[in-house]
Amino acid sequence: MIKKILSALLAILFVIQLIRPEKNVSDSVSVNDISAKYEVPEDVHLILKKACTDCHSNNTVYPWYANIQPVAWYLDDHIQDGKKHFDMSEFLAYEPWRAHHKLEELEEEVEENKMPLEDYVRIHEEADLTSDEKSKLIAWSRGVRAEMAADSTLDLTRPEKKK
Structure with a gap:
């Protein structure tokens, strides 16, 4: 009985390996x-690349x-989920008031040490931003x-919510 259960589990594990989500990788920089x-200065670009772009752009390094x-x-x-909250690759597609607000949220998240996420930093130690890097960002x-x-x-005026 245990052999059948283990065989079934192995078969399931094998089959689910064939069902893969589309990778979040783009060949070029989005027009948005x-x-x-x-302007994104080189030092800021490096900070964004090591701590933000995997989850907040179209170019995840897997x-x-x-x-x-x-x-x-x-x-x-x-x-x-990360791209839903802030997507640097589609930033110019946001309405201006929303784009402005997204940057304000970025500042708050970094200041309050909510970003990058603790789970991400645990696996990607290089994403643990120094005080200087946070200040630059x-x-x-x-x-x-x-x-x-x-x-x-x-x-930049936020439209009133419709009732």
Whole structure:
């Protein structure tokens, strides 16, 4: 009986290896990428790359274990959730008020040590940002928000919620 159960479990594990989520990897930079309109200095780019882009862009760098199910499903869910909250690759597609607010949230999350996530840092030690890196990231975000606020073509007023 135990042999049949183990065989069935092995068969299930084998079959689920064939069901893979689409990888979050793009061959090119999106036309809506934040860098298409706003300057991202090299030092900030490196900070974003090591601590943010895996979950908040179209260019995840997958670890070896992302090829094993059900781990790949978990990672895919995590990436999709991260992009739902803030997606640097689709930043220019946000309405201006929302883009401005997303950067404000980025600042708050970094200041309050909520980002990068503790689970992510546990596996990706390089993503554990120093105080200096956090300050640079926040200063850059504030600079972009100031640039947005100074752009008279952008309406940063949040529309009233419909009843």
